[in-house]
Each structure stands twice: as structure tokens, then as C-alpha cells.
Amino acid sequence: MGCTVMNTAEFIRRRRACKPVPSGTVLLHFDDGYLDNWVAAAPILRRHRMQATLFVSLEFAAPDRPEPQTLDDTSSPARWDGYLSWGEIRALDRAGPDKVFDVQPHGVDHIRVPVGPRSVGRLTRENWKRHAWMQWAAMRGSKHDWYLPEEPPAVPAGTAIPESDAALAAPAFTGGQQETAAEYGARVRAELARCRTEFKARLGKAPELFCWPQNRTSSLARRIAAQEGYWATTAGQGSNRAGEDPAVISRVHAGENAAGFESAWIDTWHFHATVRCFQGNAYWYLVILAAGVSKALHRRVNARRQRSRQCQGAPAA
Ligand SMILES: [Zn+2]
Structure with missing residues (x-):
């Protein structure tokens, strides 16, 4: 490049x-x-x-x-x-x-910190790793093995997930009160x-x-x-x-599965495009846009599949 x-x-x-x-x-x-x-x-x-x-x-x-x-x-x-x-x-x-x-x-x-009284959902066995900051905040000492257990290691499933922001970016809301500046x-x-x-x-x-x-x-x-x-x-x-x-x-972030699925080839071109856009060459934005659309479609299809699997698993009413 x-x-x-x-x-x-x-x-x-x-x-x-x-x-x-x-x-x-x-x-x-x-x-x-x-x-x-x-x-x-x-x-x-x-x-x-x-x-x-x-x-x-x-x-x-x-x-x-x-x-x-x-x-x-x-x-x-x-x-x-x-x-x-x-x-x-x-x-x-x-x-x-x-x-x-x-x-x-x-x-x-x-970690993140709660920033208001609202909750945005509840911890489950499926989503706790996406909200891992709640476990990290409650774990004392080293958290190097936090991802190994099947079940959340420190804060149990069922706990409300508060609205939050990165801990160093915003005043925390704890005990019903907002931190002062x-x-x-x-x-x-x-x-x-x-x-x-x-x-x-x-x-x-x-x-x-x-x-x-x-x-x-x-x-x-x-x-x-x-x-x-x-x-x-x-x-x-x-x-x-x-x-x-x-x-x-x-x-800029260089990640994987830029198009919503595993492809080293697409990830390489996505990274290439990200760097070129950052350098000011806007034409490359088309590659990023295409990958973004593909990712959104994949997410939607996967969510639909998961929902239909859950429905099939549920007892008939
Ligand atoms: Zn980080």
C-alpha cells in the first residue's frame, strides 16, 4: 500500500x-x-x-x-x-x-459504569459475554480467565443491565445519584x-x-x-x-468478519479501504459501504433463523 x-x-x-x-x-x-x-x-x-x-x-x-x-x-x-x-x-x-x-x-x-436509572435488558446465559463489563466490575483482582465459564462468573443471569457508558468517559450513576464533575x-x-x-x-x-x-x-x-x-x-x-x-x-479499527461472515479476502480489502478512506480517498468508501450492507443483511437473516429455531423448540400452544 x-x-x-x-x-x-x-x-x-x-x-x-x-x-x-x-x-x-x-x-x-x-x-x-x-x-x-x-x-x-x-x-x-x-x-x-x-x-x-x-x-x-x-x-x-x-x-x-x-x-x-x-x-x-x-x-x-x-x-x-x-x-x-x-x-x-x-x-x-x-x-x-x-x-x-x-x-x-x-x-x-x-469497565463501563451505569449512567442513569434505566435498564436496557436482563443478563442471560446467552448475552452475558456481550455485557462482560458487568462481570469485570464485580470481579476482584485479575480477570484474565473471565471468558472461560459457561455461566456468568460474578453477576448472575436475570440481573438488570443498566444504561451505561465507558467508565472513563462519563460520570457514573450509583445509588440513585449522578457523580459530580x-x-x-x-x-x-x-x-x-x-x-x-x-x-x-x-x-x-x-x-x-x-x-x-x-x-x-x-x-x-x-x-x-x-x-x-x-x-x-x-x-x-x-x-x-x-x-x-x-x-x-x-x-480506525481493523477487525474480522467485516461483511458479516468469515473471509480473510474480504477483511483484507475492507482494511485496505478503511486505510485509504482515512487518508482521504473517498472512492474506497464504496467497499466499506458494501461490506456494511452485507453485515446488516447477515445479522438480520441470523436473527430470523434464531427466532424460528426458538419457535420450533417451544411447546405448541
Ligand atoms: Zn479495549
Whole structure:
């Protein structure tokens, strides 16, 4: 695609110093600290001599264990699921000629908070993973294995799901009361400060970047991040051009099943189109639009199938 991958810290340094950034520069970010970043992504990045940023949430780190295999190591099958341990995060962040990941914080627990008295549904055995933040909020300590049980591990099925927003993006509504701006600010500051303290203790460095969970933040949270010493944070709505605030990073999401079903080919073209649109070439939007329509149709067909299956399973009236 004619793009050059740049380390995000270097990109921010250049923007802060008003130095030019070559056109076609791309930054790579991997969120949440998944084990597959070690197993699959790191060897690919190493092979292509690319550097990426890995954003980890403190309370999702797995317990320490022997170093896992990578996909390049074919002596035994690699394990893919779950989260990185601090030992692995430290190894990935360690300086050296084959370093591919710069590790930066993605908050403490990645939760949402209730933002009003309304509920939007009830937890069931089927939907609890989609509302996993409710489990994470109620789980003490590491949440690295939250996804393993069949049943919700901390908040039972039947519980009302409150209307919510990402925890660092909005004042919480608890005990029938809305947090004041000061209380909300104090909560954000405490989380940003805890990330700084833990990064110093575990990785021996002060973090420079912060990735807002769920790509959501507020102007107050951004101000607090700057006061807490973070150079730049994510969740921007721009396109990282000269003239935009260098403390704000805007990102596009590269996911899977872009058209609603599994196809590496379509996902590749969708990603290609997303990057081109971001660079300002609007023609590629047609590819994104087509994938979006296909995804919506697939979702509708699947929902209809599920409903008819439920009806067939129900006793006759
Ligand atoms: Zn995340």
C-alpha cells in the first residue's frame, strides 16, 4: 500500500515538535493485551521490521508461566486464547534489536459504569459475554480467565443491565445519584495515576500514551491525562493531520468478519479501504459501504433463523 509504519511515540514526538511526518505513515496499535499478540502478531511484525504499540489493561494480565510458543515455532502447537502475563508483557517491551512492541496502558479494568436509572435488558446465559463489563466490575483482582465459564462468573443471569457508558468517559450513576464533575474527575485521575505507578513498578518506565477503553473519553478526562503527564491519548475523531491537536490520536479499527461472515479476502480489502478512506480517498468508501450492507443483511437473516429455531423448540400452544 506504499505506507510506512512508524512507532507511535516517535510520531507524537514529531508532532509536538512541529516536525513533518512523511505522507503514508501508519501507526499500528494492538489493544487489550491478548496472548495472540505474542503468539501470532509479534513474529509477523519482527519479520517485517515493524514496531507497534501494545495497550494493556492492568487487571487482565494472566499469572506468570513459562514463555509461550509463537506460530514460527512448529515444535508444539501454540496456545492462542487469553491474555498476556506481566512476564510476557515485560519481555515484549524490553529494548533490543528485535523489539516490536512498545507497551502503554489501556486503563485498569476496562469497565463501563451505569449512567442513569434505566435498564436496557436482563443478563442471560446467552448475552452475558456481550455485557462482560458487568462481570469485570464485580470481579476482584485479575480477570484474565473471565471468558472461560459457561455461566456468568460474578453477576448472575436475570440481573438488570443498566444504561451505561465507558467508565472513563462519563460520570457514573450509583445509588440513585449522578457523580459530580469533581467526583468523576477524581476517579479518572486515580485510574491514570494507578497506570503510571504500576508501569513504573512493573516495566520500569513512565507511560507516555493512554488508550481510552472502548475508544471513549471526555474533554475533562483528556485534560486530566495531560496533567498526569501523558503526551497523547486515543479516541480522536480526526485524521492525525498537521493542524490537529498532537495530544489526540485518531484511529480506525481493523477487525474480522467485516461483511458479516468469515473471509480473510474480504477483511483484507475492507482494511485496505478503511486505510485509504482515512487518508482521504473517498472512492474506497464504496467497499466499506458494501461490506456494511452485507453485515446488516447477515445479522438480520441470523436473527430470523434464531427466532424460528426458538419457535420450533417451544411447546405448541
Ligand atoms: Zn479495549
